[in-house]
Amino acid sequence: xxxxxxxxxxxxxxxxxxxxxxxxxxxxxxxxxxxxxxxxxxxxxxxxxxxxxxxxxxxxxxxxxxxxxxxxxxxxxxxxxxxxxxxxxxxxxxxxxxxxxxxxxxxxxxxxxxxxxxxxxxxxxxxxxxxxxxxxxxxxxxxxxxxxxxxxxxxxxxxxxxxxxxxxxxxxxxxxxxxxxxxxxxxxxxxxxxxxxxxxxxxxxxxxxxxxxxxxxxxxxxxxxxxxxxxxxxxxxxxxxxxxxxxxxxxxxxxxxxxxxxxxxxxxxxxxxxxxxxxxxxxxxxxxxxxxxxxxxxxxxxxxxxxxxxxxxxxxxxxxxxxxxxxxxxxxxxxxxxxxxxxxxxxxxxxxxxxxxxxxxxxxxxxxxxxxxxxxxxxxxxxxxxxxxxxxxxxxxxxxxxxxxxxxxxxxxxxxxxxxxxxxxxxxxxxxxxxxxxxxxxxxxxxxxxxxxxxxxxxxxxxxxxxxxxxxxxxxxxxxxxxxxxxxxxxxxxxxxxxxxxxxxxxxxxxxxxxxxxxxxxxxxxxxxxxxxxxxxxxxxxxxxxxxxxxxxxxxxxxxxxxxxxxxxxxxxxxxxxxxxx
Amino acid sequence: xxxxxxxxxxxxxxxxxxxxxxxxxxxxxxxxxxxxxxxxxxxxxxxxxxxxxxxxxxxxxxxxxxxxxxxxxxxxxxxxxxxxxxxxxxxxxxxxxxxxxxxxxxxxxxxxxxxxxxxxxxxxxxxxxxxxxxxxxxxxxxxxxxxxxxxxxxxxxxxxxxxxxxxxxxxxxxxxxxxxxxxxxxxxxxxxxxxxxxxxxxxxxxxxxxxxxxxxxxxxxxxxxxxxxxxxxxxxxxxxxxxxxx
Numbered sequence: 001x002x003x004x005x006x007x008x009x010x011x012x013x014x015x016x017x018x019x020x021x022x023x024x025x026x027x028x029x030x031x032x033x034x035x036x037x038x039x040x041x042x043x044x045x046x047x048x049x050x051x052x053x054x055x056x057x058x059x060x061x062x063x064x065x066x067x068x069x070x071x072x073x074x075x076x077x078x079x080x081x082x083x084x085x086x087x088x089x090x091x092x093x094x095x096x097x098x099x100x101x102x103x104x105x106x107x108x109x110x111x112x113x114x115x116x117x118x119x120x121x122x123x124x125x126x127x128x129x130x131x132x133x134x135x136x137x138x139x140x141x142x143x144x145x146x147x148x149x150x151x152x153x154x155x156x157x158x159x160x161x162x163x164x165x166x167x168x169x170x171x172x173x174x175x176x177x178x179x180x181x182x183x184x185x186x187x188x189x190x191x192x193x194x195x196x197x198x199x200x201x202x203x204x205x206x207x208x209x210x211x212x213x214x215x216x217x218x219x220x221x222x223x224x225x226x227x228x229x230x231x232x233x234x235x236x237x238x239x240x241x242x243x244x245x246x247x248x249x250x251x252x253x254x255x256x257x258x259x260x261x262x263x264x265x266x267x268x269x270x271x272x273x274x275x276x277x278x279x280x281x282x283x284x285x286x287x288x289x290x291x292x293x294x295x296x297x298x299x300x301x302x303x304x305x306x307x308x309x310x311x312x313x314x315x316x317x318x319x320x321x322x323x324x325x326x327x328x329x330x331x332x333x334x335x336x337x338x339x340x341x342x343x344x345x346x347x348x349x350x351x352x353x354x355x356x357x358x359x360x361x362x363x364x365x366x367x368x369x370x371x372x373x374x375x376x377x378x379x380x381x382x383x384x385x386x387x388x389x390x391x392x393x394x395x396x397x398x399x400x401x402x403x404x405x406x407x408x409x410x411x412x413x414x415x416x417x418x419x420x421x422x423x424x425x426x427x428x429x430x431x432x433x434x435x436x437x438x439x440x441x442x443x444x445x446x447x448x449x450x451x452x453x454x455x456x457x458x459x460x461x462x463x464x465x466x467x468x469x470x471x472x473x474x475x476x477x478x479x480x481x482x483x484x485x486x487x488x489x490x491x492x493x494x495x496x497x498x499x500x501x502x503x504x505x506x507x508x509x510x511x512x513x514x515x516x517x518x519x520x521x522x523x524x525x526x527x528x529x530x531x532x533x534x535x536x537x538x539x540x541x542x543x544x545x546x547x548x549x550x551x552x553x554x555x556x557x558x559x560x561x562x563x564x565x566x567x568x569x570x571x572x573x574x575x576x577x578x579x580x581x582x
Numbered sequence: 583x584x585x586x587x588x589x590x591x592x593x594x595x596x597x598x599x600x601x602x603x604x605x606x607x608x609x610x611x612x613x614x615x616x617x618x619x620x621x622x623x624x625x626x627x628x629x630x631x632x633x634x635x636x637x638x639x640x641x642x643x644x645x646x647x648x649x650x651x652x653x654x655x656x657x658x659x660x661x662x663x664x665x666x667x668x669x670x671x672x673x674x675x676x677x678x679x680x681x682x683x684x685x686x687x688x689x690x691x692x693x694x695x696x697x698x699x700x701x702x703x704x705x706x707x708x709x710x711x712x713x714x715x716x717x718x719x720x721x722x723x724x725x726x727x728x729x730x731x732x733x734x735x736x737x738x739x740x741x742x743x744x745x746x747x748x749x750x751x752x753x754x755x756x757x758x759x760x761x762x763x764x765x766x767x768x769x770x771x772x773x774x775x776x777x778x779x780x781x782x783x784x785x786x787x788x789x790x791x792x793x794x795x796x797x798x799x800x801x802x803x804x805x806x807x808x809x810x811x812x813x814x815x816x817x818x819x820x821x822x823x824x825x826x827x828x
Contacts, residue, residue: 317684319683321687326684334673406671410635
């Protein structure tokens with residue numbers, strides 16, 4: 001089975017590489033590859049080279065040396081913090097019902113390997129081997145970001161990260177298998193399955209108690225105190241013993257010098273071996289878990305993602321009305337039924353982080369204080385994020401519907417109506433979010449911008465409210481025009497093609513969209529600007545509002561004209577000749 | 583003529599040049615007629631049907647639906663068409679009922695509720711109105727596509743492998759439905775590899791091979807052709823002879 005495993009892995013890797021190289025004959029992949037390589041070079045290698053010449057300490061070739069206090073702090077509490085984080089991660093693996101990707105067999109793997117005379121353990125080993133390419137790549141990438149110019153230090157870091165990644169991957173697989181056995185048929189099987197969970201819970205209890213005891217009895221006045229407290233709580237007795245395997249996994253990353261590193265790596269590797277043995281001993285539950293996983297995967301594939309459930313929305317499509325409204329309703333149904341708590345989490349977290357970052361920056365710049373000011377700045381951040389990145393992120397329009405093109409093209413509708421209709425739901429939704437955020441910001445603007453007069457704040461708010469739909473629909477027009485004119489550049493549905501060339505393609509697309517958007521907005525901005533220079537001395541900031549209204553009007557005309565002009569291209573649109581990335 | 587195909591051709595751009603899928607194809611389908619389009623894999627049947635449905639643009643020639651040119655007057659032509667593809671492409675977030683309602687809105691269907699109810703009964707989809715495609719079997723999804731095609735009064739029906747995924751009862755019902763629609767005055771073009779179905783249901787047969795029409799006529803006309811007279815007494819035997827596989 002080892003030979004067969006290596007054969008599949010090597011052949012698949014070689015053929016994937018060959019396919020990716022061969023597709024470079026097509027200009028879009030070649031351009032993407034050039035852009036991807038350039039991006040990679042300038043963001044990683046050039047930065048490293050610049051850092052090496054700029055930092056004389058790094059030029060010496062040794063590992064980066066933190067300031068003495070930081071180093072002391074890290075050595076005192078850093079290892080314990082890392083060990084504690086890994087313990088919490090290990091506990092969370094039992095709480096969250098995520099399935100290990102190690103058990104995700106592909107359909108061909110199921111078809112060829114499961115009926116073959118191969119033991120379950122061998123299949124598990126095959127999956128472990130198969131996952132190594134991805135893990136090695138992840139470890140190598142993580143080493144690129146180490147603040148050190150020393151290649152040996154980078155290699156050491158990559159090796160330690162590889163051990164950590166493999167252990168985590170295996171541990172998650174072990175948890176998935178153990179979870180499947182929690183309701184085992186015999187008492188002995190159940191006890192065996194519950195044992196690791198009981199150990200983790202007990203470990204958390206002991207460590208948690210030690211932490212609470214220290215933090216309740218000592219006053220913490222800064223990060224140094226916190227790290228020292230962690231060192232006290234976790235550096236002795238049972239907590240130290242419990243965290244031993246977790247600290248062992250984190251130690252190589254924080255160890256400088258070859259000999260200490262090798263000793264630390266040996267400790268880390270022994271934990272990896274222990275976890276591997278635990279997983280291999282769980283192979284009895286392996287096949288059931290793997291089959292269940294493959295079935296879920298097949299179901300997801302058949303339904304184009306997670307299997308949706310029909311939800312009553314109380315919005316029935318009227319049997320007559322403008323064609324655009326059909327798409328408004330259809331896309332609204334799709335989004336409302338597709339959106340789950342997890343999806344919202346995926347979008348809300350970056351939104352809140354971006355807004356919080358902007359708020360912090362603006363508050364520290366303006367020395368703003370107070371909850372109202374923070375709320376206002378946060379709302380501005382959300383509005384800006386939604387207006388600028390919303391149309392890029394939310395793809396419930398022609399970009400998503402290209403996979404249904406064969407159905408759309410049989411409908412007796414004008415192409416311009418189809419394109420406009422496809423943009424309508426996205427545009428209204430994003431504009432709505434931006435408006436709500438802007439209104440919140442306007443209400444609390446006095447606290448955040450006390451130096452601005454009421455007229456200025458009101459004018460700016462109204463201007464932003466008017467410009468928001470222009471910006472949103474302008475971007476959506478560019479994205480949907482791209483889908484019509486360059487469908488090969490648009491990933492179908494939820495597909496996220498991989499590869500350096502695909503990364504480059506995405507970067508080029510983003511640059512193209514931004515440039516086109518700038519051109520799109522230019523006439524409106526020029527007219528608005530002219531209005532400002534002509535009338536601002538008479539009516540002050542209030543002139544911004546008619547300027548924005550004119551800009552919005554011009555963009556609306558442009559959107560109508562462009563969607564009409566795209567009609568012939570939509571009629572010619574044919575996806576059959578497009579070779580998609582794998 | 584309900585369907586008029588005049589010197590129709592379709593080429594695809596490939597990495598090495600161009601590939602001609604259909605070359606100089608001409609035929610007509612009258613109202614009430616059921617024409618079977620058969621041929622080996624790669625003969626150009628699906629390309630022809632997809633072009634007739636308005637999905638692909640002809641590279642040459644003309645396609646007219648009830649005298650409306652599909653390129654020059656696409657909206658009027660498409661209003662008269664219903665295309666039932668072999669792969670059921672449905673919107674994964676719309677229920678069965680919402681799919682029918684969507685089609686009714688697009689094609690302006692009178693008495694939607696009554697028609698939809700009758701059709702759901704006819705295709706044994708009653709009880710599945712509120713289901714999403716992901717909750718249906720492949721056969722059920724195929725029935726939804728057919729229901730979407732039949733919920734409106736299309737004068738021209740295009741079927742690409744209409745029986746794929748259907749159970750024996752569904753196959754029988756589907757055959758009856760196709761014949762009933764033709765009797766009601768629809769022009770039907772049907773592509774299938776099930777030659778016994780074609781022989782049983784179709785009033786005329788067009789055989790294609792490598793993008794070209796190589797035979798066209800009723801079963802009796804084909805059977806009496808001089809070069810096919812010795813082929814045998816079934817469409818399958820005639821098909822094998824015409825395509826050079828006997």
